Amino acid sequence: xxxxxxxxxxxxxxxxxxxxxxxxxxxxxxxxxxxxxxxxxxxxxxxxxxxxxxxxxxxxxxxxxxxxxxxxxxxxxxxxxxxxxxxxxxxxxxxxxxxxxxxxxxxxxxxxxxxxxxxxxxxxxxxxxxxxxxxxxxxxxxxxxxxxxxxxxxxxxxxxxxxxxxxxxxxxxxxxxxxxxxxxxxxxxxxxxxxxxxx
Amino acid sequence: xxxxxxxxxxxxxxxxxxxxxxxxxxxxxxxxxxxxxxxxxxxxxxxxxxxxxxxxxxxxxxxxxxxxxxxxxxxxxxxxxxxxxxxxxxxxxxxxxxxxxxxxxxxxxxxxxxxxxxxxxxxxxxxxxxxxxxxxxxxxxxxxxxxxxxxxxxxxxxxxxxxxxxxxxxxxxxxxxxxxxxxxxxxxxxxxxxxxxxxxxxxxxxxxxxxxxxxxxxxxxxxxx
Numbered sequence: 001x002x003x004x005x006x007x008x009x010x011x012x013x014x015x016x017x018x019x020x021x022x023x024x025x026x027x028x029x030x031x032x033x034x035x036x037x038x039x040x041x042x043x044x045x046x047x048x049x050x051x052x053x054x055x056x057x058x059x060x061x062x063x064x065x066x067x068x069x070x071x072x073x074x075x076x077x078x079x080x081x082x083x084x085x086x087x088x089x090x091x092x093x094x095x096x097x098x099x100x101x102x103x104x105x106x107x108x109x110x111x112x113x114x115x116x117x118x119x120x121x122x123x124x125x126x127x128x129x130x131x132x133x134x135x136x137x138x139x140x141x142x143x144x145x146x147x148x149x150x151x152x153x154x155x156x157x158x159x160x161x162x163x164x165x166x167x168x169x170x171x172x173x174x175x176x177x178x179x180x181x182x183x184x185x186x187x188x189x190x191x192x193x194x195x196x197x198x199x
Numbered sequence: 200x201x202x203x204x205x206x207x208x209x210x211x212x213x214x215x216x217x218x219x220x221x222x223x224x225x226x227x228x229x230x231x232x233x234x235x236x237x238x239x240x241x242x243x244x245x246x247x248x249x250x251x252x253x254x255x256x257x258x259x260x261x262x263x264x265x266x267x268x269x270x271x272x273x274x275x276x277x278x279x280x281x282x283x284x285x286x287x288x289x290x291x292x293x294x295x296x297x298x299x300x301x302x303x304x305x306x307x308x309x310x311x312x313x314x315x316x317x318x319x320x321x322x323x324x325x326x327x328x329x330x331x332x333x334x335x336x337x338x339x340x341x342x343x344x345x346x347x348x349x350x351x352x353x354x355x356x357x358x359x360x361x362x363x364x365x366x367x368x369x370x371x372x373x374x375x376x377x378x379x380x381x382x383x384x385x386x387x388x389x390x391x392x393x394x395x396x397x398x399x400x401x402x403x404x405x406x407x408x409x410x411x412x413x414x415x416x417x418x419x420x421x422x423x424x
Contacts, residue, residue: 059238088256
């Protein structure tokens with residue numbers, strides 16, 4: 001593959017990240033349930049981007065295990081490439097599990113939590129689920145720092161699809177943080193604001 | 200006494216949506232998994248015969264400075280004979296002669312690699328200097344049972360049986376490669392084909408002609424009698 005920057009899959013992921021960000025920003029500027037739902041859509045979009053990016057890094061991992069010196073799905077030369085990161089047998093797995101498959105499982109759990117909230121944002125358990133979504137997302141941050149550290153300081157290459165998954169997690173955390181704030185500040189839905197004014 | 204006003208709260212849905220959310224999540228993940236496996240199926244990696252050999256990047260000694268090598272970069276179409284040794288293991292000490300003889304016989308058709316581990320046994324505390332001395336048959340330690348040298352620290356490495364070895368010795372003194380290869384003990388032999396697939400594993404004796412030794416396996420795999 002010539003250049004990773006012309007890779008249509010990468011361009012799709014960049015568009016997905018931008019779309020998720022747009023949904024979030026759009027929801028943030030709206031009041032009440034409509035804004036909350038739009039922010040939840042943004043959060044869901046980030047988790048879907050994370051699921052797809054993780055799935056794609058798993059594809060690259062499987063390909064590079066078979067063809068260690070030149071995979072079919074990502075560049076193996078240059079600063080930004082997959083060969084020296086996903087193709088490195090020392091760092092491309094955690095206890096034998098590829099990072100892509102682990103990311104897939106983690107983003108699936110986050111997707112489930114946000115989808116539950118999105119499907120019934122007034123349910124009694126929503127407060128708890130937002131907290132679970134926040135703390136579970138936060139649990140991924142040490143791994144994110146570990147992987148970025150390995151990319152920058154150990155193998156000296158940047159894996160673009162891994163970076164998409166990392167950005168999806170960061171975007172997800174920002175949206176959930178603002179959702180938590182929104183719930184605590186009585187902006188979750190209009191009636192909540194009304195209650196606040198009547199109090 | 201102030202009257203408490205009844206708060207107005209929207210009600211959640213009558214049915215519990217979490218089961219449906221779980222099913223949707225399972226569906227999404229299943230689609231991604233099936234698509235991923237369709238595009239690039241997971242490879243069967245492991246030390247078992249028929250599997251792709253676990254790749255490794257490690258420091259290797261070929262007589263000069265220790266240099267980083269990657270197993271998958273070594274494949275050139277010839278068979279690869281990987282032998283796991285521990286400089287302090289008495290059986291590995293005795294294996295020195297057989298290795299020299301096999302290299303003499305097969306070096307044109309087979310790539311020889313020794314992966315040097317340090318088993319977690321009392322008295323097995325190898326070092327790179329000891330590995331170099333074991334390979335090159337140079338003085339390291341003495342014949343006093345004082346912990347220095349090869350053979351559980353009982354012998355001078357220069358006295359190892361066989362000739363000095365001329366092929367690659369890989370540093371796995373942390374046993375990380377040994378872990379990936381499910382090393383049962385030392386010495387332990389595996390043969391790979393020219394593309395990195397395990398074609399002979401010493402531990403899988405059921406798959407070979409009964410009692411087949413590694414030398415006979417090399418002859419058979421090279422198409423000999």
